[in-house]
Amino acid sequence: MNRHEKAKNFKQVNHSVxxxxxxxxxxxxxxxxxxxxxxxxxxxxxxxxxxxxxRIKKLDVSKAEKMPGVKAVLWxxxxxxxxxxxxxxxxxxxxxxxxFMFDKKVRFVGDRVAAVAAETEEQxxxxxxxIKVEYELLKPVFTLDEAMAPGAPVIHDEAEAxxxxxxxxxxxxxxxxxxxxxxxSFEKGLKEAxxxxxxxxxxxxxxxxxxxxxxSLAQIAPSGRIHITTSTxxxxxxxxxxxxxxxxxxxxxxxxxxxxxxxxxxxxxxxxDDVTAMFAxxxxxxxxxxxxxEETFRTGRTRHPFRIRLKAGVKKDGTIxxxxxxxxxxxGAYGGHGLTVVSCAGSKVLPLYHCENIKFDGxxxxxxxxxxxxxRGFGATQAFFAxxxxxxxxxxxxxxxxxxxxxxxxxxxxxxxxxxxALGEGREGTPMTVGSNALAECIVQGxxxxxxxxxxxxxxxxxxxxRGIGMACLMQGSSIPDIDMGAASIKIxxxxxxxxxVGATDLGTGSDTVLAQIAAEELETATAxxxxxxxxxxxxxxxxxxxxxxxxxxxxEAVRKAAADAKRQILATGAEMLGLPVxxxxxxxxxxxxxxxxxxxxxxxxxxxxxYQKNQYQIMGTASHITKKSPPPFAAHYAEIEVDTWTGxxxxxxxxxxxxxxxxxxxxxxxxxxxxxxxxxxxxALTEEYLFDEKGxxxxxxxxxxxxxxxxxxxxxxTILVPSYEETGPFGAKSVSEICINGAAPVFANALYNATGAxxxxxxxxxxxxxxxxxxxxxxx
Amino acid sequence: MxxxxxxxxxxxxGEKKTFGxxxxxxxxxxxxxxxxxxxxxxxxxxxxxxCTVLLDGRATYACLLYAMQAEGREVRTIESAGTxxxxxxxxxxxxxxxxxxxxxxxxxxxxxxxxxxxxEKVLEDEIVKxxxxxxxxxxxxxxxxxxxxRKTLDRQAAAxxxxxxxxxxxxxxxGKK
Numbered sequence: 001m002n003r004h005e006k007a008k009n010f011k012q013v014n015h016s017v018x019x020x021x022x023x024x025x026x027x028x029x030x031x032x033x034x035x036x037x038x039x040x041x042x043x044x045x046x047x048x049x050x051x052x053x054x055r056i057k058k059l060d061v062s063k064a065e066k067m068p069g070v071k072a073v074l075w076x077x078x079x080x081x082x083x084x085x086x087x088x089x090x091x092x093x094x095x096x097x098x099x100f101m102f103d104k105k106v107r108f109v110g111d112r113v114a115a116v117a118a119e120t121e122e123q124x125x126x127x128x129x130x131i132k133v134e135y136e137l138l139k140p141v142f143t144l145d146e147a148m149a150p151g152a153p154v155i156h157d158e159a160e161a162x163x164x165x166x167x168x169x170x171x172x173x174x175x176x177x178x179x180x181x182x183x184x185s186f187e188k189g190l191k192e193a194x195x196x197x198x199x200x201x202x203x204x205x206x207x208x209x210x211x212x213x214x215x216s217l218a219q220i221a222p223s224g225r226i227h228i229t230t231s232t233x234x235x236x237x238x239x240x241x242x243x244x245x246x247x248x249x250x251x252x253x254x255x256x257x258x259x260x261x262x263x264x265x266x267x268x269x270x271x272x273d274d275v276t277a278m279f280a281x282x283x284x285x286x287x288x289x290x291x292x293x294e295e296t297f298r299t300g301r302t303r304h305p306f307r308i309r310l311k312a313g314v315k316k317d318g319t320i321x322x323x324x325x326x327x328x329x330x331x332g333a334y335g336g337h338g339l340t341v342v343s344c345a346g347s348k349v350l351p352l353y354h355c356e357n358i359k360f361d362g363x364x365x366x367x368x369x370x371x372x373x374x375x376r377g378f379g380a381t382q383a384f385f386a387x388x389x390x391x392x393x394x395x396x397x398x399x400x401x402x403x404x405x406x407x408x409x410x411x412x413x414x415x416x417x418x419x420x421x422a423l424g425e426g427r428e429g430t431p432m433t434v435g436s437n438a439l440a441e442c443i444v445q446g447x448x449x450x451x452x453x454x455x456x457x458x459x460x461x462x463x464x465x466x467r468g469i470g471m472a473c474l475m476q477g478s479s480i481p482d483i484d485m486g487a488a489s490i491k492i493x494x495x496x497x498x499x500x501x502v503g504a505t506d507l508g509t510g511s512d513t514v515l516a517q518i519a520a521e522e523l524e525t526a527t528a529x530x531x532x533x534x535x536x537x538x539x540x541x542x543x544x545x546x547x548x549x550x551x552x553x554x555x556x557e558a559v560r561k562a563a564a565d566a567k568r569q570i571l572a573t574g575a576e577m578l579g580l581p582v583x584x585x586x587x588x589x590x591x592x593x594x595x596x597x598x599x600x601x602x603x604x605x606x607x608x609x610x611x612y613q614k615n616q617y618q619i620m621g622t623a624s625h626i627t628k629k630s631p632p633p634f635a636a637h638y639a640e641i642e643v644d645t646w647t648g649x650x651x652x653x654x655x656x657x658x659x660x661x662x663x664x665x666x667x668x669x670x671x672x673x674x675x676x677x678x679x680x681x682x683x684x685a686l687t688e689e690y691l692f693d694e695k696g697x698x699x700x701x702x703x704x705x706x707x708x709x710x711x712x713x714x715x716x717x718x719t720i721l722v723p724s725y726e727e728t729g730p731f732g733a734k735s736v737s738e739i740c741i742n743g744a745a746p747v748f749a750n751a752l753y754n755a756t757g758a759x760x761x762x763x764x765x766x767x768x769x770x771x772x773x774x775x776x777x778x779x780x781x
Numbered sequence: 782m783x784x785x786x787x788x789x790x791x792x793x794x795g796e797k798k799t800f801g802x803x804x805x806x807x808x809x810x811x812x813x814x815x816x817x818x819x820x821x822x823x824x825x826x827x828x829x830x831x832c833t834v835l836l837d838g839r840a841t842y843a844c845l846l847y848a849m850q851a852e853g854r855e856v857r858t859i860e861s862a863g864t865x866x867x868x869x870x871x872x873x874x875x876x877x878x879x880x881x882x883x884x885x886x887x888x889x890x891x892x893x894x895x896x897x898x899x900x901e902k903v904l905e906d907e908i909v910k911x912x913x914x915x916x917x918x919x920x921x922x923x924x925x926x927x928x929x930x931r932k933t934l935d936r937q938a939a940a941x942x943x944x945x946x947x948x949x950x951x952x953x954x955x956g957k958k
């Protein structure tokens with residue numbers, strides 16, 4: 001029996017149980033932050049910097065303070081000046097403390113200048129109009145080359161900017177982070193190669209575009225504590241960061257995450273809550289701040305643009321002898337995720353293929369553009385575009401089918417990579433061998449679904465419309481090993497139902513349901529018996545939050561352990577009620593049964609007995625989980641496209657997204673994750689980008705001008721879950737959410753080449769770029 | 782709180798209502814402050830569809846419409862579509878298909894689909910996409926929403942002719958389901 005055959009015997013896990021909040025959301029019941037706003041809440045509005053780089057010479061808010069309805073104005077003159085980091089990460093963060101609630105300097109178009117809280121939105125906006133600001137314009141930095149140039153304007157020249165842990169950080173050079181490692185000898189490996197490559201790739205800005213914009217509501221509870229309800233992926237980090245920024249004790253703050261309208265990483269950031277909390281403290285009133293869509297684009301977090309130089313060598317037999325990746329990201333005006341995103345460009349990509357000589361050099365630079373943050377895929381998205389584009393070129397150089405080239409080179413079960421040990425997040429990584437790995441099967445099933453055998457060399461293709469097939473292989477991780485922690489507690493109620501309390505943050509993924517299934521499986525009961533509550537810093541145990549593909553794998557194992565703890569107590573009480581030794585009873589179908597199967601007591605009976613009748617106590621389990629491993633999910637993506645060689649338009653005929661996520665705890669939700677992430681990747685690869693004017697202002701801050709795919713744009717998409725069994729995960733599970741977004745850009749670049757011979761090393765693959773590239777090929781012919 | 786200077790009267794989910802408002806207030810803002818919070822704010826630019834309501838049976842962005850433009854007309858919101866005990870067929874199919882991830886776009890999707898089902902007789906894929914094109918979702922890739930919608934439509938098409946006729950009749954009266 002294959003190990004993953006085990007999963008077929010599960011009763012709750014590996015079943016497409018109905019998502020527990022689905023009907024509530026489909027009915028439109030109050031669920032999200034903005035649904036809980038009292039009618040008398042003050043409305044917060046921010047005056048944003050119109051300049052990319054400037055010093056505020058004079059700021060006069062006196063008129064605004066006297067405007068009708070205005071209850072408070074915040075600006076650098078009346079708030080604490082405390083350097084902090086807005087990125088929701090472990091503590092201390094591997095990121096610079098380079099942000100202040102308000103500062104005398106603005107560093108990008110969309111940076112904070114001053115905020116108003118007023119009775120109505122109109123009054124708040126009117127007050128912003130009368131705030132007087134005099135700026136001293138500074139020379140802006142818009143490109144990586146400008147940022148790196150000797151004598152470049154220093155974006156963070158404030159004395160307080162520092163990193164809380166010993167990692168390279170040189171703000172005087174605009175350098176946010178630098179991480180490097182080498183395994184074997186790249187130079188030696190390159191000499192052994194029959195063919196060598198040296199290419200540079202560029203990837204664009206993008207925004208997550210959750211349909212619910214960032215929203216934060218702060219109120220003062222009758223106890224005097226600050227109660228923040230916010231659209232966050234990281235409630236516990238939010239509490240810690242707000243406490244630091246406002247200089248109030250953590251104890252004084254409660255953060256509640258209700259249902260979240262999507263995040264994809266952008267809500268792993270504390271961008272609003274310090275302001276709403278400060279206004280609540282100043283006014284004693286409920287204060288609501290919701291970004292509009294333009295603000296979400298300009299000031300919200302983005303995907304870091306990357307420049308990646310990839311050098312590699314390959315032998316005629318298909319051995320990859322050397323890889324050198326130089327990855328530089330533009331982290332924009334603040335450095336929150338600069339280091340970790342560039343580290344993941346190496347750590348989540350380079351282990352995928354066998355190579356004894358690997359070198360990685362990652363850097364992150366400030367510019368005066370919008371701020372990079374966590375975005376599903378987290379650096380791997382950008383680096384896989386380079387890596388998988390080069391894989392096709394190496395295969396072509398040695399005359400090998402690109403699928404076969406990947407098949408002979410990809411990492412296998414039981415194998416490690418020096419990169420796992422060398423590259424962590426702000427420190428060395430954790431050595432690891434790959435446990436579950438069904439990539440080989442993903443490649444085969446995907447190839448069959450797309451019809452790989454009909455793929456032909458581009459040189460034989462003629463006519464206006466030319467078809468091409470491309471592929472890419474992918475991996476990611478499951479949580480940050482040895483850093484991330486998730487915890488859960490579970491208690492029984494009178495009727496045998498359970499409260500499952502988790503800090504893990506369902507932001508629309510369905511993780512509450514997945515965690516309920518895991519608890520129910522362990523407890524031998526039904527998922528419907530679980531009442532899940534996530535997340536509330538007063539009531540639920542700690543969890544780092546929803547990021548790094550950690551919830552199912554890490555928080556899921558915490559839930560399983562907590563459920564096992566409760567199960568031990570249930571068994572003990574059940575045995576006591578049956579008058580049997582504990583080793584003579586077992587749990588099945590919500591009851592404790594005698595081994596001879598003649599007697600049973602239900603969980604409801606056990607709960608009532610233990611709560612009301614004899615030797616009373618609360619049956620309650622609690623557990624935490626950390627891990628030394630971050631088992632990668634694997635995926636192979638394929639697409640067939642049709643290129644209009646007259647216009648450069650790419651039509652996606654078919655897209656196949658395979659994934660090995662271990663046991664799919666909830667196959668329908670795992671498919672949903674894969675489908676959503678894949679389409680987001682497709683949209684990113686073909687249309688999404690930030691367009692800036694010469695002053696660094698984003699020109700397309702709306703869904704009208706920044707197109708994300710609609711139902712009509714959706715190409716035929718086939719998702720294939722390929723099972724494996726990850727021994728270290730809850731019931732064999734590893735992660736599913738991020739990996740699927742990484743495929744489309746390299747798949748389309750490879751398919752475009754296969755259709756036309758045009759190789760693009762940047763995207764989105766807009767008709768303009770594609771047409772130019774095709775024309776260049778025609779000229780060469 | 783918005784100080785009101787005018788009133789507006791319209792039929793909301795089948796009931797005649799009068800609300801205080803101001804000429805510059807959008808219908809979305811009025812609905813939400815009056816407790817009809819199933820209608821969501823997503824962009825305020827008439828591009829994402831999270832605020833979709835039915836205005837005289839047509840799918841309309843409530844974030845662009847001034848409240849006073851609803852005067853004398855018939856407005857339906859997600860609150861009219863279904864309840865826990867009696868969800869609409871499409872709502873049931875969405876739940877069954879696993880199509881509700883973050884769920885923020887779903888009420889708007891339900892309203893656009895309602896307009897589609899009440900208006901069109903021929904429910905070919907291209908027409909369906911035309912109706913649904915104004916509702917963006919970033920979570921699902923639309924796959925499972927599509928599956929749920931197609932099932933709902935196919936079921937409606939297969940149902941005896943009486944039912945849809947009765948439905949459109951009641952909607953003409955005020956949209957009570």
